[in-house]
Amino acid sequence: MDWEEFGQKITDFGKEVGGKVKDTADVLRLKQKLASEESKRKAAYRAIGELYYQEHEGELDEAYIPYFEQVGEASAAIEDYQAQINALKGRQICPACGAAVEADSAYCGKCGCKMD
Numbered sequence: 001m002d003w004e005e006f007g008q009k010i011t012d013f014g015k016e017v018g019g020k021v022k023d024t025a026d027v028l029r030l031k032q033k034l035a036s037e038e039s040k041r042k043a044a045y046r047a048i049g050e051l052y053y054q055e056h057e058g059e060l061d062e063a064y065i066p067y068f069e070q071v072g073e074a075s076a077a078i079e080d081y082q083a084q085i086n087a088l089k090g091r092q093i094c095p096a097c098g099a100a101v102e103a104d105s106a107y108c109g110k111c112g113c114k115m116d
């Protein structure tokens with residue numbers, strides 16, 4: 001290999017690397033657009049699903065049964081957690097020991113600290 005050939009190989013390699021970097025940036029840009037459209041599509045699917053559920057609740061089409069059941073179970077769990085959160089929010093936290101105390105209690109049931 002002579003120096004001219006070697007120099008040409010280096011130049012070609014540089015072009016190749018440069019090209020790859022540009023491709024990668026383009027690919028990244030496209031992947032971002034792809035992810036954005038995928039999330040739009042997912043949101044639309046979800047909206048379709050919610051609409052279908054609202055309009056067809058009670059008339060169970062066999063293919064949808066497991067999903068209707070999942071929605072029902074998740075809804076019950078969500079209600080339960082919300083009730084628990086509300087109950088917790090209705091309580092005050094003892095400044096001395098950190099226990100949750102009923103909002104109308106005058107003293108902490110765990111350590112006896114006076115609540116204000």
Ligand SMILES: [Zn+2]
Nearest residue numbers: 094097108111
């Ligand atoms: Zn306490």
